[in-house]
Amino acid sequence: MAKRTSSGPEVLLGLLTIESMSGYDLGQLIHDSIHHFWNESYGQIYPNLKQLAASGFITGKKEKQQGKPDRQIYSITAKGRERLAAWLQIEPQPEVPRNELLLKMFFGSKASPATIRGYVDQMVERESAALQIFSAIGKQIVSQPQYPDTPYWQMVLRFGQLEVESHLRWAQESLAALRKLEQKRPAPPFRKEKPHATK
Amino acid sequence: MAKRTSSGPEVLLGLLTIESMSGYDLGQLIHDSIHHFWNESYGQIYPNLKQLAASGFITGKKEKQQGKPDRQIYSITAKGRERLAAWLQIEPQPEVPRNELLLKMFFGSKASPATIRGYVDQMVERESAALQIFSAIGKQIVSQPQYPDTPYWQMVLRFGQLEVESHLRWAQESLAALRKLEQKRPAPPFRKEKPHATK
DNA sequence: GGGTGCATGTAATGGGTTACATGATTCT
C-alpha cells in the first residue's frame, strides 16, 4: 500500500500552466525560480515530458530555430490540468531530512573545531547568496502584473527568506561556540592522541 | 568523477563511537535522536553493517538473549575510526531541497485556499510536536555528563529549534494571508470556472 | 486470539544523479 507521490511530472504540469515551454526552458525555470525548495535534473525532465505527452497530459510542437537546435514546445492540456488539480488534493508528505553538515557536526568531536567552523563558514556564504537571490525574486514578483499565483509565490518565497535568516542566526551562534572550543583545546597539540577518550 | 559521499555507513560508524550496539539499536537511536536531520531505514542499516564488518571497520559479536532473538552487537575498530575521521574532512554537500508542501503552495491558485490552509495546519502540528521533542532532548543532553560531544550535540539541536521556530512563524503569517484570500474569493462558487484565467 | 515489540535480514521497485553522445554557434 504505497503512498507513491513522486511529484516529478506534476511540477512540469504546474510550470506549463504559467507558459508553454521546452524541456530546456523548464530546467532553467526550475533552477532559477523554485530551486530553493525543489529540483529536477534533465535526466528526469526529458523522460517525464515524453511520458506526459504520450498519455495526453501535454502536447508538443516542434519549433525550428536558425543557428540553434530545434525546440520541442510543450503545452498543458485539459487532461493535464485535471491531473494537476487532483495531485494538489493529495496531502504533501514531509521530506526525509538529510543534512550532511549537521551530521558531521554531530560527530564534530572526532574532527577539529576548526574543520567544522570551515563548514559553517561555507554555509554562511551559500545562504547569504541565497538571500540575495530571494530579494531579487521578490522584486520581480511585485513588479509583475498580479496573477492569481502572485500571493502564493510570495508565501513560498517568504518561507525561504525566514528559513535562511534562521540558518544565519544559528551560524553566528555556532561560530562563536566553536571559537570557544578552539580556545579550550587550542589547535591540535603535537603529541598524538589515542582515540579512546570517548568510551 | 563522481563525488560519492553517501554517508550511510559513516553514520553507523559515528554512532558506534558512542557505544557498541546492534543494528536494531542503531535504528532506534537514529529515529529517536538525529531524526530531525538524518534518517536511515533498516533496509540500509543491515546491509551496511554487514559490509562494514566484512571490511574490518567494525566487529560483531553474537549475544544470546532469553525470550528474544539473538542480537549482533557491533563495535567500531581503529580502522573504522580512521574512516570516520577521513569522512569528516570531506566538505559536506548541501542536500537537494524537495519540499512538497511548498511545491503545492506554489501552484496553490489551482486549488482552493482552504486546501492549502489545511496543509499548513498539518505542518504546524508536526513542527510543534518536533519542538516538544527538541526540548526533551535538550534536557537530556544537559543532564548527562559532559562528553566532548556535548557542545556539538547542543549546536545541532539548536539548529532544529531555530529552524522550526522560523517555520512556525512563517505558518502563522501564511495562514493569515490564506484567510484573506478565502474572503476575497469566498469558498468556490456554484458556477464552474473554465481554467484559462492564468493564460 | 490478535496486536505489538524485539531482531535480522532479502528482494523488488522506483527515484534520481551523472555521464555520455551529438552538433552548431557564439564568446573569450
Next chain:
DNA sequence: AGAATCATGTAACCCATTACATGCACCC
C-alpha cells in the same frame, strides 16, 4: 583555439524505501 550556451536525449548506476519473511514473547 577552446570554452560555454543552446538543446535533446539515453544509459549506467546508486541510493533508498517498502514489502516480505521469520519467529518468539508479552499483553489485552
